[in-house]
Amino acid sequence: MSLLQVTDLAVHFGGVKAVDGVSFDVEEGEVFSIIGPNGAGKSTIFNLISRLYEPTRGSILFNGEELSNRPAHAVADLGIARTFQNIELFDHSTVLDNLLMGRHGHRATNWVQDLLFLPKVRTEERAHRQKVEEVMEFLELEAYRDKMIAGLPYGVRKVVEIGRALAMGPKLILLDEPASGLSVEESQDVAFWIEDMRRDMGLSVLMVEHDMRLVTQVSDRVLAVANGRSLALGSAAEVQNDPEVQAAYLGSDSFLAAEEGVA
Amino acid sequence: MRVVFKTSYDKDIDLHPDWWDRGKIAALLVLMALLPFLVGEYYLAEATNTLIWALAGMGLMVLVGHSGQVSLGHAAFMAIGAYVDAGLMTAGVPWIIAFPLAGLAAGCFGALVAIPAVRMSGIYLAIATLALFVIVEEMIIILEPLTGGVGGMFAPSIMLFGIDFDRYASLSNFYWLVLVVVSLVTWAYANLLRSPTGRSFLAVRDSEVSARALGINVTRTKAVVFGLSCGVTGLAGALMGHFISFFNYELFSIFISINLLLVVTIGGLGFIQGAFFGAILITAVPQMIAILRDGLNATVGIDLGSVPGLDTLIFAVILVGFIIYEPTGLYGRWLKMRAYVQLFPLARRDMFRRQKTYLKTERMR
C-alpha cells in the first residue's frame, strides 16, 4: 500500500476547476514531484491534503486513512508536514521559537501544567529543544537561532520553513516550490537536503517545483499537471519529453524559465 | 555590555538566565513590598490602583498582544469578577474561596463566549464583544436582587486568618494582598510564554494557516486564550470592587474597556512589561493633569477645571501619537533606550528602523 494515495481529487471554486480529477500516489521513501505551469493547481493539491480546502470529490488516503474525515489541525498528527509557496512563518518570533512551534504535535503537557511550569514541562522543553537543535544543525541555521524572522533574508526564511516542517518529525513532507527565489548555490543545498531527508531520515517527499534541474536531480517520479488535470506521470526525462506537457508549457512564459531552472 | 554565556538549554528555558537578572527582579519585588513604609496613604492607594490596572492589563494583553484578537468588552468581565466576588462574600463565602471563583466565573464565561466569537476577527470581533458588554451591563441592572441594580453593591472587607485586609482600615495589608496576586499572575504569565501553550498563542496570532498545518487547533486555542484573558481580568475586577468598596454598574463603563486597550497598546503590545508601563501611564496621567491644572490655576490664574473632556483629549492625543511614532509602545521605547546606553557609543540611528516585512499576497497559494 502506498503512503499517500490520491484518487480522482477535485475542487471547484465557483466556475474555476482548480483541481479536476487528479490521481497519484507516493510510495514510502519516495521523492515525488509535481510540475506544471502557473495556475495549474499544484498548490491547491497541497491545500487539499492539508485540509485547508474541502474537496468537491475524490479521496486522499494516508497510510490507508481517509483525510477528509479530519479537521485541518489533525492532519499533522498523522505525520504530514508542509511548507508554503509564500512563506508562512511566525514573523515576530525567533528562528528557535518557530522551530519549537513545529514540535506542537508532540507536546505532552496541557495549559494548566504550562502555567505552573511543572518539572515535566521543563523536561519536555529540553527534549523539544534537543530535536530542534538537530534540525538546525542539519540545515545550518545555528547562526540565526535567536534572530527574529522579520529581519531575515528571503533565502534563510525558506530554509527556516523547511526546518519548522522537519521539527515536526513527519513521515511525509510537502514542499511547495522550495527553491523558488533561491540562488543556484542555495538550490543545490536544497537538493542535498532532500537527498538526506530521504536517505538518513527515511522521509517521503512530495514537492512542487519549477526548477527542472532540481526536479531531475532528486525526483523518483514526476507528475505534470495543467488546468487542474494530470498530463503525464513518469521519470523526469519521460515527463519532460511528453508532447502534451510541452504543449501545456508552450505559450506559458514559465516554459523557458523552467527549462533554464531559474523560475 | 553584558553577554550571557549559555552552557545548557536551561539558560533559554529559565525565566532569568543569570544572577544579575534574577537580582534585578528580586530588588524590584523588595522595593514594591517595602512601599507602604516609604510613601504615604495617598500614594499607596494610587500604587494599589496601578497594580489592579496592571492585572487587568495583563488579562487583555494575552488576548490582544499574544493571540492577536481584540475585545471591547473587557469591562464586562471585570464587572463579572467584581459582582461574583462581592456577591459570594455577601453570602458568607470567605474571600480566599470567593476570589478564585470570581476569576473562574469570568474565565468560563469568556471561554463560552469565545466559541462563537473565534470565527470572527478584527472589527467584527470588536463589535461582538461590545455587544456582549452591553448585554452584561443590562443584566447587572436587571438582576437587582443579586447585584443591587442601579443602587449598587458593597464589597465586604476581606478577612484572612483573622487579619484585616480592608482597603480603608488597613490599606497596607490590602496593597500587599494585591501585590501577591499580581506577582503570582505575572509569574504564571511568564511561564505561559516560555511553554508550548504560549507559543501556540503566538502561532495563531501570526499565521492561522501554518498554525493549522502544525497541528494547532485554532478554535480551541482561541477559546483557551479568551478564558485565561477574561479570568485574569475578572480577578482584577474583583480587586477593583474591593478597592472602590461601594460600586454599581457605572464603575465598569465602556471607558474601562477603552482604557484597558490603551494600557496594552501604549504599554507595548506583546510584552508583559507593557501591561505595567501602560497601567502606570493610565493611572498617572489623570493625576498629572490634575496637578498641572491646579498649578495653572494657582500661578497664572487660568482655570481649566471648567474645560470638559480635557483628560479624554489628552489621552486621545497620546494614543494617536504612540500609534504613529512608537507602535511598540512605552516598553519598546524603553528597550531602545537601554540598548542605546549599553552599546554606547556604538548605537546607530537606523538600528531600530522598522523592518520592512515581505508583502503577503495570496496566502496559502
Ligand SMILES: Nc1ncnc2c1ncn2[C@@H]1O[C@H](COP(=O)(O)OP(=O)(O)O)[C@@H](O)[C@H]1O
Ligand atoms: N481559494 C481559491 N478561490 C478561488 N480560486 C482559487 C483558490 N485557490 C486557488 N484558486 C485558483 O486555482 C487555480 C490554481 O491555483 P494554484 O494551485 O495556486 O496554482 P499553482 O499550480 O501555480 O500553485 C488558479 O487559477 C487559482 O486562481
Ligand SMILES: [Mg+2]
Ligand atoms: Mg503554487
